[in-house]
Amino acid sequence: MIIKRDIDFIKCYFEDQSGLLGGNADEAILPENQEEAVEILKDHSSKSKPITISGGGTGVTGARIPFSGSILGTDSLNKIINIDKENMFATLEPGVRLSELQQELYRDKLTYLPDPTEPNAFLGGTVSTNASGAKGFKYGPTRNYIKRLKVALSTGDVLDIERGKIFIKKGVIFSLPLKNKEIKIKMPSYSMPAIKNSAGYYIKDNMDLVDLFIGQEGTLGLILEVDVMLGKKPESIMSFFSFFSSEQDALSFIQEAVRKTYFLLNTWIQTP
Ligand SMILES: Cc1cc2nc3c(=O)[nH]c(=O)nc-3n(C[C@H](O)[C@H](O)[C@H](O)COP(=O)(O)OP(=O)(O)OC[C@H]3O[C@@H](n4cnc5c(N)ncnc54)[C@H](O)[C@@H]3O)c2cc1C
Structure with missing residues (x-):
């Protein structure tokens, strides 16, 4: 496992896409296999030390940002x-x-x-x-x-x-x-x-x-x-923008689309 305490390395784990500030931790631990990850949890549990799990850091709620203890980065558990x-x-x-x-x-x-x-x-x-x-x-x-x-x-x-x-x-x-x-x-x-x-x-x-x-x-x-x-995998995907004159028109369009095209869309998407 890799353990980093250098602030320049670990500070990237103090942020995600939320903009939440003030994250801090003593260390970032990156297990290289599942057994190591389990050992890290056991060790922290026995010492009652907080641990925050980190994924890709794309969350928008600040949920991976630590405020004490250690970071467990899942970066290398990537098989x-x-x-x-x-x-x-x-x-x-x-x-x-x-x-x-x-x-x-x-x-x-x-x-x-x-x-x-x-x-x-x-x-x-x-x-x-x-x-x-x-x-x-x-x-x-x-x-x-x-x-x-x-x-x-x-x-x-x-x-x-x-x-x-x-x-x-x-x-x-x-x-x-x-x-x-x-x-x-x-x-x-x-x-x-x-x-x-x-x-x-x-x-x-x-x-x-x-x-x-x-x-x-x-x-x-x-x-x-x-x-x-x-x-x-669908053969192709079509994206489009639509403009409606009222909210009700937009809602009716969606209801109609679901009702009329669901079957066609489904058939099309599932056609290899
Ligand atoms: C441009 C953009 C578009 C987005 N679009 C969407 C969208 O369409 N729909 C949507 O739902 N979200 C969207 N998001 C938000 C974000 O991508 C999702 O919440 C995503 O699931 C977070 O994954 P992550 O690996 O980055 O997790 P992180 O941000 O690293 O962590 C998120 C939470 O998961 C926990 N966690 C991470 N890995 C584990 C694990 N192995 N075990 C237990 N807990 C773990 C963390 O502790 C934290 O609580 C978007 C974000 C951006 C920036």
Whole structure:
């Protein structure tokens, strides 16, 4: 692992795209494999030393900016572990940059459909923020494409969870599926608004455990590995600007477009 204490090296981790000022930390630690990342968490947990996880630093809320302790940079956890073309999914480490992932997939005429807009974001950052992007209206956010997560808790205990296997109710006390240890958590019981929102942890009745770790901004654990579902790359994409004489005209256009062209668009996008 690389440990840097030189301020000239670590100051780049004191900022993201939010413009938030005043970040500081003693050191930046860059694990070179998942085992090292787990050891770093165990060590900090035993000393009760704060640690802030850093992805690509493209966030707009200041969430990766530390205010004490250490930075854990995921820059070197950047392996594309496997691309399973037949079953259309990829296994990736969190430091894989979105632009690199897309380049790799395009070679096989595949794509990562949620495609959050900022190509310099890391996959781990986009999972931790449940990012969506310019294509979000059609494809929805990152959450819809996560099949499996491997997450290290702040204690260094590792969870490996597949979507569709473990469901939890709101408000219950729940034992995390760990091999040699019992860690219980109390699920919150608030209701989320029925609109697109990113505030707070994702909570629904009978929710999949995977969903708790999507959008948690590094507060519940370090994402070590992700299985994402893939789609076929469209042959071409058309972009256009439209001008409307009223808000109602614009809304009607969108409703009509969704109703009339969804099927055509879908067929077109899925045609190899
Ligand atoms: C020009 C521009 C356009 C953008 N467009 C969009 C958009 O369309 N949609 C959108 O949703 N966002 C957008 N963003 C915001 C940003 O790109 C996303 O929030 C992105 O997901 C952040 O990823 P990152 O790797 O840069 O994470 P960072 O900024 O480094 O970190 C974000 C949060 O994730 C946590 N984190 C990072 N990696 C891990 C990990 N491995 N495990 C656990 N926690 C981790 C950090 O601790 C922090 O809380 C845009 C930003 C810019 C600058």
